[in-house]
Amino acid sequence: MLSPLYVANEYVLRRPLGAVVQHAERERWADTVVDWFTFGENRQHLIVPTALYDFGLLPCVGFYYSGDDVFASGNQLRLHAATWGPRWINATAADRYAIDKSDRVQVRFEFKRSEDNLFFGIGPDVVRDARSRYGLERTEGSLAYRGQLTAAARLDVESGVHRIAFVEGECCGDPSLDAQIAAGAVMPPPGYRAPYTAGYLRVAVTRDTRRPRPEPGGGTYLSLQARPSFDLGGGRSWIQYGGVAGGAVDLTGHRRTLRLQLALDFVDAMSDDRIPFTEYPVLGGEGMPGFLPGWLTGRSAAAAQVGYTWPVWLGVDAQTRLTIGNAFGEHLDGFGLDKLRVSGDVGFTTSTAYDQGLELLFGLGTDTFDRGGGVTSVRVSIGTRRGF
Numbered sequence: 023m024l025s026p027l028y029v030a031n032e033y034v035l036r037r038p039l040g041a042v043v044q045h046a047e048r049e050r051w052a053d054t055v056v057d058w059f060t061f062g063e064n065r066q067h068l069i070v071p072t073a074l075y076d077f078g079l080l081p082c083v084g085f086y087y088s089g090d091d092v093f094a095s096g097n098q099l100r101l102h103a104a105t106w107g108p109r110w111i112n113a114t115a116a117d118r119y120a121i122d123k124s125d126r127v128q129v130r131f132e133f134k135r136s137e138d139n140l141f142f143g144i145g146p147d148v149v150r151d152a153r154s155r156y157g158l159e160r161t162e163g164s165l166a167y168r169g170q171l172t173a174a175a176r177l178d179v180e181s182g183v184h185r186i187a188f189v190e191g192e193c194c195g196d197p198s199l200d201a202q203i204a205a206g207a208v209m210p211p212p213g214y215r216a217p218y219t220a221g222y223l224r225v226a227v228t229r230d231t232r233r234p235r236p237e238p239g240g241g242t243y244l245s246l247q248a249r250p251s252f253d254l255g256g257g258r259s260w261i262q263y264g265g266v267a268g269g270a271v272d273l274t275g276h277r278r279t280l281r282l283q284l285a286l287d288f289v290d291a292m293s294d295d296r297i298p299f300t301e302y303p304v305l306g307g308e309g310m311p312g313f314l315p316g317w318l319t320g321r322s323a324a325a326a327q328v329g330y331t332w333p334v335w336l337g338v339d340a341q342t343r344l345t346i347g348n349a350f351g352e353h354l355d356g357f358g359l360d361k362l363r364v365s366g367d368v369g370f371t372t373s374t375a376y377d378q379g380l381e382l383l384f385g386l387g388t389d390t391f392d393r394g395g396g397v398t399s400v401r402v403s404i405g406t407r408r409g410f
Contacts, residue, residue, distance in 0.1 A: 070406075075404055114133075115131050132163075139157065140154075140306075143208050154207075179225050182222055183254070219254045228245040236277075243269070250292065251301065257294060258297070263287075264288055297321075303321070305319075311383060313365060320350050325348075339372075340368075344364070360390065382403070
């Protein structure tokens with residue numbers, strides 16, 4: 023199953039891009055690009071065009087702005103806006119202020135309207151034939167604090183409100199979720215078509231002994247988070263919680279890093295068991311990159327991943343990852359080795375400190391082992407990804 027990943031990595035990605043990289047280094051492309059997109063007395067402002075094409079989702083184009091010491095010393099402003107017409111709109115703004123070297127606060131706002139959201143069902147046994155689309159409109163505002171506890175540990179606290187509303191959704195030749203429900207192909211997910219407004223408080227503690235570049239990339243990391251939410255109009259409440267633990271070994275001391283990690287996510291009711299499915303843990307995207315976001319949804323999710331990352335150029339890393347996991351019922355109900363899926367991917371990603379990165383990815387995802395483990399998902403993604 024993984025031989026196509028090797029062929030794609032070797033002959034489609036590594037060798038052709040290796041030749042491009044060598045030419046770019048000789049011609050000093052990196053310096054030229056920086057000059058194009060930065061401005062200001064100290065080059066503290068950056069503005070770049072953005073675009074993302076994740077095959078199977080609507081594409082988008084837009085811009086990203088990054089400004090340091092905006093309005094006041096120590097204040098950072100980040101803006102991102104992208105669209106593909108009225109069917110896909112996303113606008114995000116974040117203003118951060120550094121209180122000192124260890125503490126900062128942030129105000130953030132985001133609006134997103136998307137008519138291409140995927141839904142296959144809930145739990146480990148979803149099948150490709152149940153694929154459907156729905157539309158979602160999300161508006162969120164939050165206030166956050168980050169404090170450095172030790173050299174390797176930090177605390178994040180965030181409080182906010184988000185509004186979720188459903189809109190018509192169709193994309194890419196797939197039937198709408200409404201049509202699939204009417205045909206009896208899938209059951210209506212909990213809370214579908216019922217708009218709500220929820221307040222939340224997120225607390226996360228992270229310990230990460232990996233050092234920033236150019237130091238070697240080995241170390242261990244552990245992140246634990248909990249996020250209680252309260253429906254401001256319906257009397258419901260629920261809590262999302264989970265974490266990721268892992269370790270990395272730098273094989274050469276030059277950022278050729280082998281990484282192993284385990285991630286677990288859960289959502290439980292605190293009052294009234296009617297948790298909207300839009301608050302469920304989702305795999306796909308970063309969790310299992312061989313699947314599009316939305317493929318795997320459940321009351322809990324588990325994923326174990328081994329990955330290898332190596333530098334290929336200034337600010338650019340190549341990576342390959344193999345992930346085993348799935349979405350399950352409450353508290354991993356239904357978990358079994360035969361219910362696991364495999365995700366494998368290769369690609370390139372930027373390693374700079376900016377909140378906007380560039381990624382090229384090719385991935386495959388499989389069915390569960392008890393159904394043969396055949397490839398059911400092919401993912402190709404190229405473009406910029408927002409990280410704030």
